[in-house]
Amino acid sequence: MSADLLAVDGLVAGYGAAPVLHAVDLRVPAGTITAVVGANGAGKTTLLRTLSGMLRPTAGRVLLDGEDLRGTPVEQLVRRGMAHVPEGRGVIGELTVEENLRLGALWRRDRTDAARALDEIYQLFEPLARRRRHLGHQLSGGERQMLALGRALVARPRLLLLDEPSLGLAPRVVAQTMALLRNLRDNAGLTVLLVEQNVRSALAVADQGVVMSLGRVVTTAPADRLRDDADLRHAYLGF
Incomplete structure (x- = not known):
């Protein structure tokens, strides 16, 4: 191992x-x-x-x-x-899908790669790409889970x-x-x-x-x- x-x-x-x-x-x-x-x-x-x-x-x-x-x-x-997706997912309902995802890249120093990581999340979670301008509280439970995972993965943990x-x-x-x-x-x-x-x-x-x-x-x-x-x-x- x-x-x-x-x-x-x-x-x-x-x-x-x-x-x-x-x-x-x-x-x-x-x-x-x-x-x-x-x-x-x-x-x-x-x-x-x-x-x-x-x-x-x-x-x-x-x-x-x-x-x-x-x-x-x-x-x-x-x-x-290290990235943490807490219980309850922690999606901010008043922000859009894209704004939530960008929070995951907040501490990234490489801005170019942060943008690339965002594109990769949209490829990985196609429903988020279609709803990128929707607010977090407008998403289904499954979509909120995708968003919480995506936000963590944008940081490339x-x-x-x-x-x-x-x-x-x-x-x-x-x-x-x-x-x-x-x-x-x-x-x-x-x-x-x-x-x-x-x-x-x-x-x-x-x-x-x-x-x-x-x-x-x-x-x-x-x-x-x-x-x-x-x-x-x-x-x-x-x-």
């Missing part, structure tokens, strides 16, 4: 005085999809928020390609190659943090989203850390799975092994 692009050691984080993550260790190999799964309240979203700089950890370290990210401003995280992409979407759109992630991994070398309540879909597309419970990592294993481990699925994943 590839060298680790993301390494997390002993991560502790939470809200106020209440820790949510307890000494989390995690490895994400470059060019792979890692699915983080577990019940509600397991700490999955808190993990992504901490990795992306939205929350400051109280202990532990986060390394991106060997570089310690502690104290790094969010805009520098983007420049170093090496590591994509993706939180609950299937939330509220029709099964057909979920399948398309997972197929897109697989395509980006295989053809663009994108590394994905995927938090997902739809465990079957997540493990079907992932290379490895990380099971969390009550803010701790219970186990890390190849995704197909987790799918086949009935005891683990019944204990932590609910199927």
Whole structure:
């Protein structure tokens, strides 16, 4: 397997005085999809928020390609190659599709390549090209998901943090989203850390799975092994 692009050691984080993550260790190999799964309240979203700089950890370290990210401003995280699509997608409804996408290139230094990346997103997501002048609140749920992903990809990340992409979407759109992630991994070398309540879909597309419970990592294993481990699925994943 590839060298680790993301390494997390002993991560502790939470809200106020209440820790949510307890000494989390995690490895994400470059060019792979890692699915983080577990019940509600397991700490999955808190993990992504901490990795992306939205929350400051109280202990532990986060390394991106060997570089310690502690104290790094969010805009520098983007420049170093990390993009975060939060739960709920974060599309700004009062801005047009194109304005939302341009926000993803805000911290890009290479303006020419930023324009090229925008064109590539329109090729990847044809419905967005047709609706580029529509406001975010005029889009369907599936189109908003495309827009949130597109805005992250405009920054040309090496590591994509993706939180609950299937939330509220029709099964057909979920399948398309997972197929897109697989395509980006295989053809663009994108590394994905995927938090997902739809465990079957997540493990079907992932290379490895990380099971969390009550803010701790219970186990890390190849995704197909987790799918086949009935005891683990019944204990932590609910199927």
